[in-house]
Amino acid sequence: MTATSEKLAIEGGKPVRQAILPYGTQWLDEEDITAVIEVLRSRWLTTGPKVAEFERSFAKSVGSREAVAVSSGTAALHASMYAIDIKPGDEVIVPAMTFAATANAVVFQQGIPIFVDVDPKTLLIDPGQVEMHISPKTRAIVAVDYAGHPCDYDTLRAIAERYRLYLIADACHSLGGAYKSKSVGTLADITTFSFHPVKHITTGEGGMATTNDSELAIRMRIFRNHGITTEYHQREQQGSWFYEMVDLGYNYRITDIQCALGLSQLRKLSAWVKRRQEIAQRYNAAFAEVPAVRPLDVRAEVSHAYHLYVVRLDLTRLQVTRGQVFAALRAEGIGVNVHYIPVHLHPFYRKRFGTCPGLCPVAEAAYQEIITLPIFPRMGEKDIEDVMYAVKKVVGAYLR
Ligand SMILES: *Cc1c(COP(=O)(O)O)cnc(C)c1O
Secondary structure, three states, rough: OEEEEEEEHHHHOOOOOOEEEEEOOOOOOOHHHHHHHHHHHHOOOOOOHHHHHHHHHHHHHHHHOOOEEEHHHHHHHHHHHOOOOOOOOOOEEEEEEOOOOHHHHHHOOOOEEEEEEEEOOOOOOOHHHHOOOOOEEEEEEEEHHHHOOOOOOOHHHHHHHOOOOEEEEEOOOOOOOEEEOEOOOOOOEEEEEEEOOOOOOOOOEEEEEEEHHHHHHHHHHHHHHOOOOOOOHHHHHHHHOOOOEEEOOOOOOEHHHHHHHHHHHHHHHHHHHEEEOOOOOOHHHHHOOOOOOEEOOOOOOOEEEOOOOOEEEEEHHOOHHHHHHHHHHHHHEEEEEEOOOOOOEEEEEEEEOOOOOOOOHHHHHHHHHHEEEEOOOOOOOOHHHHHHHHHHHHHHHOOO
């Protein structure tokens, strides 16, 4: 496969694909569907046995003592901020290069997100920058395993310990990944996951928070259930009507229907992560021959879970912007995306916290150059080749 002189689809040429290939999507089989139907025929649709079973299996899978299932990854982040007692005015360090929900969870508790820049090679939070932004009001650091690459947890944990801060891992991208042979889910005080359909496994909507600290787990269980100390299933078993609301909580519960799907999906996780890694290796090899396309670095001590496959474009070698490459790839039928607009540049954060361009220059420069290519376990050989071919076609046509 070499660069071609074919006419680009955006200029009226024939697209590489007719139907758009998404950047990520779920994979459900008959086993998943049967598991869901079984719950629909059972007594418990929510707060029943499937929730507890999914929590136990998930905890076992990542090697954590506790797992608390909730209604979304965002709810898991919010529950983690509650559990560590983030209060109005508390500062929480978050990376600029993440999905808005990471910072939003801090704001839900009236905390102040302190945006910190990322490493230009991996786009992961830069531990040196973390340390520079710690103040007497800092309470916690949120590490985001961007694209599925686990952060530098030894360094981050050392900083957290030195300044007596909590370390929270937003691992919505990195389920199934590892750092120095330790599974994601055990590397921080609390680790959060999402089961949105584009993520590694899905429950439709859903999330999980894992921890080895049973006190934090108890707080999150109360928080997901209106701040009430027992759940309906427990009261049924005890034959009691009595309950107490001890704090202000939310309804962040997940259903048994969802957890049955999650249990069934979880069985496929390790095979799926392997498949994502294989696809990434294919891309890495293909793009090694394309100097204008630079995959992000992967450090040797990690097992990358590849929720996303992100490349940086070397715009000095191209006649066009990232936006034009993006549009041309879409026209070829490749469902590229951009992850992410740095959070501090969103209008809400500018208005509420006065953040502005220049705050995190590495993330802002990366944002001009990044593009997310399709990666998901169900991709076939033809899909993978279409992506590599289309990238070479488009980039080849736009070389300086
Ligand atoms: C998906 C995602 C979330 C939010 O998860 P939801 O389940 O959609 O609420 C949070 N942080 C990151 C980094 C994510 O990718």
